[in-house]
Amino acid sequence: MLTISRLASYAGVTVRAVRHYHQVGLLPEPERDRSGYRTYNAAAVVRLIRIRTLADAGVPLARVQDLLDADEDEFGSAVAEIDRRLRREIRELQEHRRQIAKLAAGDSLSLPDEVVHYLDRMRAKGVPEALVEGERDGWILMAARWPEKIPEFMAGKLAQLEDPRTVRLYQLIGDLLDNGVDDERLNAVADLIAEMSEQAAQSGELDKQHEEMNDEGFIALIDSFASESHPLVERLQELMVERGWSGWSRMERTGVDPRDGRR
Amino acid sequence: MLTISRLASYAGVTVRAVRHYHQVGLLPEPERDRSGYRTYNAAAVVRLIRIRTLADAGVPLARVQDLLDADEDEFGSAVAEIDRRLRREIRELQEHRRQIAKLAAGDSLSLPDEVVHYLDRMRAKGVPEALVEGERDGWILMAARWPEKIPEFMAGKLAQLEDPRTVRLYQLIGDLLDNGVDDERLNAVADLIAEMSEQAAQSGELDKQHEEMNDEGFIALIDSFASESHPLVERLQELMVERGWSGWSRMERTGVDPRDGRR
């Protein structure tokens, strides 16, 4: 007769595991000796080894019982199902590996490739890092809301980056961030934004943006995100209102609904 | 300002997950409105998306915090470590797949290939299935105790199976199991076992067994397993004692230690 620890060691499992199998009814509770110790026989070893064999093959304990007394057909289909589960889990883990490999590559934390490329272009153009990070966070939000439109958005942004005024705008703002805010340069920035907005309105660009980014609440969220990020942005938004423009990530003439020209 | 469900839907997670992240300190608790509702801003969306990005890549929540504010080097080495873990888990699952594939093949439940082959040979020789199953369970135990010696054991058993008396012995026992026990045939079986044991002793086979299966307690366990499996085996063991033999899976002259010829 065996004690629980000898049983466990013959089967290559821990004592705790054996007691667990008792608890879940996988292994029947054996007789006890006069001091309450469990006493096992060889049949228990065989059963325990069978349990471990299945468990080691990835069979959930809840299914081990069924499998142990399944006929050949049931066993076969059960095994096939377990194999499907294992394959799925392997696929998921491999997908995880791909994901973290991308993360290791850098900025791509939560960002589609197009955005990463755009941010790299910004840096190449000499846009200050603080602004790039602001853009990045904004695009994390955009990509969460309109993942399928990101390539189109990015194409537009890349084109915009070819306009020297865009780069100058970023550099002016970066300068304000670094060297403190003064009204003169602030107004110059606001004028520049107004000029570019005007042009975007003329070209129909703003209308297109309104169509594509058709979620007032979400746009408001992003704009608030921008203004919360730095008081400078809040000041600029006020100056823009003076110039007849509201909004930030999607500019809009004050008091005028761009879709029909009326209030 | 966002409610928890809008925050969750922007980030593509469940409300419960958001609350969980609050609980484990991954996402700071935001302000509450006057009725106690949590009110989020866009920064929370960004943070939440970042958390999910890492979690989706298989990063344990407990490490997400560190990774979010790690510098490039730390991030790289952390990612490398996580990738190692993922690879290990994939390997383990693939090992599981191999295991259950073997299980699907049949008898191999907990048995080394050599034993499976031996059992197949037994069946081919016409040994009754009940006896084959008895052998199988016995060898499950043996393989657990002496996995490295199984090839050697099986070579011996295969050779033994070529002796026509061995096959006849199994068939006689099978006959007794099927048609009920009578003393005459029982004695014939015992005589046969005695004869073969005698020969094994002469050839030094028994001494070799004693060397290789050097664990009295374990042998006693297996023998008790045999005798518990059917009263017939118990009767036979008694008859063998009358003929000067004790044991079962490893025969031994009564009262004589085979290692030195003395008591």
Next chain:
DNA sequence: CTTGACCTTGACGCAGCGTCAGGGTTCCAC
């Protein structure tokens, strides 16, 4: 008689939430 190695039951811990239960709140329609 004392160790040290076993044995017993009971209960918490882990990872990442899902899923009630048992409430309050907000908002919209009638």
Next chain:
DNA sequence: GTGGAACCCTGACGCTGCGTCAAGGTCAAG
């Protein structure tokens, strides 16, 4: 203003397969 639907809140258990104390009783050796 009054339902009802759709939210929000906290608290707590459940799942998987044991690991790991805690607080005792038992057994074998020296």
